[in-house]
Amino acid sequence: MDFLNEYRKKLITAEEAAKIVKSGDWIDYSQCCSFPTDLDKALAARKDELTDVKVRNAISALPIAVVEEDPDQTAFTYNLWHCSGLDRTYLDKGMAYHEPMLFRHCGSYYEQGIAPVDVAMLTVSPMDRHGNFSFGLTNCCQQEMLDAARKIIVIPNKHMPVISGLANDHIHVSDVDYIVESDTPLPTMPNRNPGDIDIKIAEHIFPYLRDGMTLQLGIGGMPNALGSLIAQSDLKDLGMHTELMSDGYLELYKAGKITNKKKTLHRGKGVFSICMGSEELYDFLHQNESILSAPMSYVNNPTVMAELDNFISINSCISMDLYGQICSESSGTRQISGTGGQLDFVTGAYSAAHGKAFLAMPSMYVEKKGIRHSNIFPHFTRGDIITTPRTQAPYMVTEYGIARLVGLPTWERAEKIIGLAHPDFREELIQAAEKQQIWRKSNKR
Ligand SMILES: CC(=O)SCCNC(=O)CCNC(=O)[C@H](O)C(C)(C)COP(=O)(O)OP(=O)(O)OC[C@H]1O[C@@H](n2cnc3c(N)ncnc32)[C@H](O)[C@@H]1OP(=O)(O)O
Numbered sequence: 001m002d003f004l005n006e007y008r009k010k011l012i013t014a015e016e017a018a019k020i021v022k023s024g025d026w027i028d029y030s031q032c033c034s035f036p037t038d039l040d041k042a043l044a045a046r047k048d049e050l051t052d053v054k055v056r057n058a059i060s061a062l063p064i065a066v067v068e069e070d071p072d073q074t075a076f077t078y079n080l081w082h083c084s085g086l087d088r089t090y091l092d093k094g095m096a097y098h099e100p101m102l103f104r105h106c107g108s109y110y111e112q113g114i115a116p117v118d119v120a121m122l123t124v125s126p127m128d129r130h131g132n133f134s135f136g137l138t139n140c141c142q143q144e145m146l147d148a149a150r151k152i153i154v155i156p157n158k159h160m161p162v163i164s165g166l167a168n169d170h171i172h173v174s175d176v177d178y179i180v181e182s183d184t185p186l187p188t189m190p191n192r193n194p195g196d197i198d199i200k201i202a203e204h205i206f207p208y209l210r211d212g213m214t215l216q217l218g219i220g221g222m223p224n225a226l227g228s229l230i231a232q233s234d235l236k237d238l239g240m241h242t243e244l245m246s247d248g249y250l251e252l253y254k255a256g257k258i259t260n261k262k263k264t265l266h267r268g269k270g271v272f273s274i275c276m277g278s279e280e281l282y283d284f285l286h287q288n289e290s291i292l293s294a295p296m297s298y299v300n301n302p303t304v305m306a307e308l309d310n311f312i313s314i315n316s317c318i319s320m321d322l323y324g325q326i327c328s329e330s331s332g333t334r335q336i337s338g339t340g341g342q343l344d345f346v347t348g349a350y351s352a353a354h355g356k357a358f359l360a361m362p363s364m365y366v367e368k369k370g371i372r373h374s375n376i377f378p379h380f381t382r383g384d385i386i387t388t389p390r391t392q393a394p395y396m397v398t399e400y401g402i403a404r405l406v407g408l409p410t411w412e413r414a415e416k417i418i419g420l421a422h423p424d425f426r427e428e429l430i431q432a433a434e435k436q437q438i439w440r441k442s443n444k445r
């Protein structure tokens with residue numbers, strides 16, 4: 001079969017590809033590192049010809065041309081499954097909208113027609129001799145999104161690593177409508193070094209960690225910082241089963257901590273669904289036989305996690321209240337992030353034999369003007385979004401300690417939660433708990 005001939009027939013320029021878009025269309029940029037940089041620019045250049053074009057993406061790491069070139073949104077509306085720091089700047093200015101989702105269900109939104117796709121645009125690895133383009137760093141909900149798409153434009157890019165998957169890891173040239181070549185570097189996501197609070201949080205979590213555990217580390221500075229600290233510890237023979245592959249894991253691999261030898265599912269293989277991090281991480285993944293990508297509907301499925309003995313999930317959150325409700329994605333009505341896979345992993349780790357989920361945050365936040373406030377509120381009233389409900393509140397961690405909340409009565413939760421608060425705010429939280437009638441007279445003050 002002459003795949004190269006088929007490839008050449010479908011090859012067009014970014015400008016020609018952008019012309020396929022019509023007013024009213026939904027355009028899907030896939031997610032994270034599959035971002036179609038050159039097509040985004042070519043599409044933005046058509047802003048005076050188009051109206052009501054909806055673009056969908058997640059975790060933007062590079063400036064988005066359809067947003068930056070059309071700040072009044074005359075042609076384009078930008079929608080986000082999940083938000084990065086850059087996305088927050090767009091959301092803050094009313095230049096983007098969040099599309100709330102639960103990651104294990106995200107593919108089903110496409111399958112059920114809830115998330116329509118007129119044109120899919122995604123970066124893939126260069127075509128192999130069999131006519132396949134690897135999805136590379138984004139397995140995620142790629143297949144469901146492509147199955148829903150009326151037209152598919154792939155962007156082969158030499159920077160996209162080739163990664164084998166459990167399923168849904170590539171698209172064949174016969175299934176694509178158009179091809180636009182690019183060698184623009186992929187988006188990267190910087191890591192931060194552990195700070196004092198991360199180190200204290202790690203000290204509280206470490207006694208619960210065991211050799212041979214399978215580890216999920218979430219998005220954000222703290223889980224990555226914990227990865228570095230685990231890399232420096234004596235722990236050994238760890239396994240990886242994670243939605244997000246990040247530089248925290250690269251450190252663990254480089255330190256020889258991850259062998260996947262003790263995993264009770266996919267022994268010998270580290271499993272992830274999306275990857276964002278450094279170019280070094282992307283190189284590490286290229287044709288790496290010890291790592292598998294898998295669809296989000298699989299990786300984030302709690303029944304899959306339940307098969308992983310000693311499954312440990314570590315994610316971060318923003319605030320909580322005295323009832324044990326956890327907000328990990330907003331500050332009041334300000335959208336900061338997304339639900340992502342947090343609830344999936346809290347649910348899955350609870351079901352696994354010896355599984356545990358940890359949600360960590362600093363006890364207090366200092367606003368830009370220097371005003372300090374507790375990240376533990378008496379109750380949520382300001383529009384904060386509940387990411388993990390109180391019925392599933394797992395091990396909660398701040399620099400002041402750790403507390404398991406699931407199943408506890410309100411008075412006992414309030415006492416334990418106040419123990420996690422910054423000492424400067426404890427008395428006012430006790431008074432609030434008394435008013436809310438969730439404080440037993442004999443509770444520890
Ligand atoms: C494998 C998986 O990933 S599965 C599950 C993982 N997914 C999740 O847990 C989803 C929800 N969690 C998250 O998105 C992240 O962990 C977060 C947002 C909680 C923390 O991420 P980080 O990148 O470490 O957050 P960071 O400390 O940089 O703060 C992010 C923003 O929130 C703001 N912020 C953080 N805490 C607060 C707070 N308590 N009050 C007000 N604003 C706050 C920061 O100022 C910053 O805003 P800016 O970019 O405008 O300066």
Ligand SMILES: CCCC(=O)O
Pocket residue numbers: 059082103218219243244274338339340341342
């Ligand atoms: C990219 C990480 C998404 C999540 O929060 O689950």
